[in-house]
Amino acid sequence: xxxxxGAVTTSHIPAIANAMANGLEQTPYWKPFFDAYPPVRDWLNxxxxxxxxxxxxxxxxxxxxxxxxxxxxxxxxEYHNADEGWGIPTIPPVTGESxxxxxxxxSIVDEGFDMTVCQEMKVDxxxxxxxxxxxxxxxxxxxxxxxVCINCEQYPMAQPWRTYALGQAIGRAVQSYEKDINVVVxxxxxxSHQLDGERAGFINRAFDIDCLDxxxxxxxxxxxxxxxxxVEQGGAQAVELNMHIAMRGTLLGKVTELHRNYHAPISNxxxxxxxxxxxMPES
Amino acid sequence: MASNYTDRHFQGTYLFDGQMAKKGYGLNKMxxxxxxxxxxxxxxxxxNAYCDKFKLSAAQKDAIHNKDIIALLREGGSIYYLAKFxxxxxxxxxxIGGLQTGMTTDAFKAMLExxxxxxx
Numbered sequence: 252x253x254x255x256x257g258a259v260t261t262s263h264i265p266a267i268a269n270a271m272a273n274g275l276e277q278t279p280y281w282k283p284f285f286d287a288y289p290p291v292r293d294w295l296n297x298x299x300x301x302x303x304x305x306x307x308x309x310x311x312x313x314x315x316x317x318x319x320x321x322x323x324x325x326x327x328x329e330y331h332n333a334d335e336g337w338g339i340p341t342i343p344p345v346t347g348e349s350x351x352x353x354x355x356x357x358s359i360v361d362e363g364f365d366m367t368v369c370q371e372m373k374v375d376x377x378x379x380x381x382x383x384x385x386x387x388x389x390x391x392x393x394x395x396x397x398x399v400c401i402n403c404e405q406y407p408m409a410q411p412w413r414t415y416a417l418g419q420a421i422g423r424a425v426q427s428y429e430k431d432i433n434v435v436v437x438x439x440x441x442x443s444h445q446l447d448g449e450r451a452g453f454i455n456r457a458f459d460i461d462c463l464d465x466x467x468x469x470x471x472x473x474x475x476x477x478x479x480x481x482v483e484q485g486g487a488q489a490v491e492l493n494m495h496i497a498m499r500g501t502l503l504g505k506v507t508e509l510h511r512n513y514h515a516p517i518s519n520x521x522x523x524x525x526x527x528x529x530x531m532p533e534s
Numbered sequence: 535m536a537s538n539y540t541d542r543h544f545q546g547t548y549l550f551d552g553q554m555a556k557k558g559y560g561l562n563k564m565x566x567x568x569x570x571x572x573x574x575x576x577x578x579x580x581x582n583a584y585c586d587k588f589k590l591s592a593a594q595k596d597a598i599h600n601k602d603i604i605a606l607l608r609e610g611g612s613i614y615y616l617a618k619f620x621x622x623x624x625x626x627x628x629x630i631g632g633l634q635t636g637m638t639t640d641a642f643k644a645m646l647e648x649x650x651x652x653x654x
Binding site: 266310311312315316317333334335336337338404405406407445446447448449450451452453454455456457479482483487488514515516518519521 | 539540542544545546547548549550551552555559562563565566568569570571574603604607612613614615616617618620621622626627628630631634635642645646647649650651652
């Protein structure tokens with residue numbers, strides 16, 4: 252059967268793509284951010300997952316507000332990046348995993364998660380930045396990616412309890428897949444930040460660190476927040492924590508934190524990197 | 535009003551709910567096209583004509599003309615699409631932060647550093 256062998260939280264901001272494209276990783280501004288990544292890359296290179304399930308939000312590349320899915324899942328064999336309008340380099344295609352994607356869609360829609368199921372889906376920095384962070388130089392083509400996109404732009408949005416439940420349903424779907432493959436789950440984005448309004452620039456370091464702690468040991472506490480609570484505590488775009496919460500929903504039993512780095516600010520955000528393992532079910 | 539998502543308000547924060555999404559639809563639709571170079575070129579050639587194509591209101595056109603991000607938010611702009619307008623203007627998120635808070639970009643960056651260290 253398929254196994255989730257671990258999970259990662261990471262930032263996905265576009266400025267990271269620019270920093271990597273321009274070779275700025277060792278400049279004083281970026282060094283504390285990038286120096287945290289090698290242990291996670293080493294773990295991924297050692298474990299060699301077949302599939303990454305990647306929770307992200309689209310920032311107006313694939314989806315516009317003419318039709319805005321609350322939850323969407325990609326079921327394609329390949330995904331393409333495209334011009335996002337502000338000059339970050341367009342990167343090579345991302346490999347998909349159609350069979351497992353459809354299995355997950357079948358399983359979770361039957362459980363009551365009414366997904367938008369996408370055979371074509373342009374993927375933006377929310378998905379591509381984490382892949383390039385883990386396999387620099389766009390060396391991610393060997394790993395198969397299942398994009399799961401959560402609306403973080405327009406209210407109403409799925410609440411944290413619901414994104415956590417989505418993660419749990421995806422975890423069950425993976426467990427019920429009969430092929431022996433290893434899966435790692437990425438929760439991307441966040442953490443505290445606010446881009447818009449006179450409150451722009453808001454960052455809440457203490458809140459972010461508390462969220463990282465709770466992602467390890469007390470995820471149920473995070474599901475008690477509403478999205479508006481997240482806005483209050485972490486700024487308007489802290490609703491992106493939903494991707495981390497969904498990731499955590501896929502994990503079972505006692506969760507072990509293998510690596511953590513918190514650094515702020517990166518661009519306008521607090522950035523939390525974590526590598527987690529959990530109690531895998533007996534096969 | 536029923537289309538408001540919540541009664542909770544935070545100073546300097548514009549929640550993008552149904553009411554705003556409706557008000558800003560044309561504005562956001564225009565900014566969404568800025569994903570494409572051909573649209574950015576067309577806007578740059580004649581901004582007013584391009585705004586008219588998307589039926590922007592007078593207030594939205596003024597805000598675009600003045601690069602007034604706060605006014606664009608009040609007129610229903612979503613930051614995701616306004617970011618593409620900012621990209622067209624060659625402004626980054628710290629420039630945009632400065633414009634919205636009345637600071638220079640450097641002062642805004644200094645505030646981010648301070649907030650990042652937890653010195654709120």
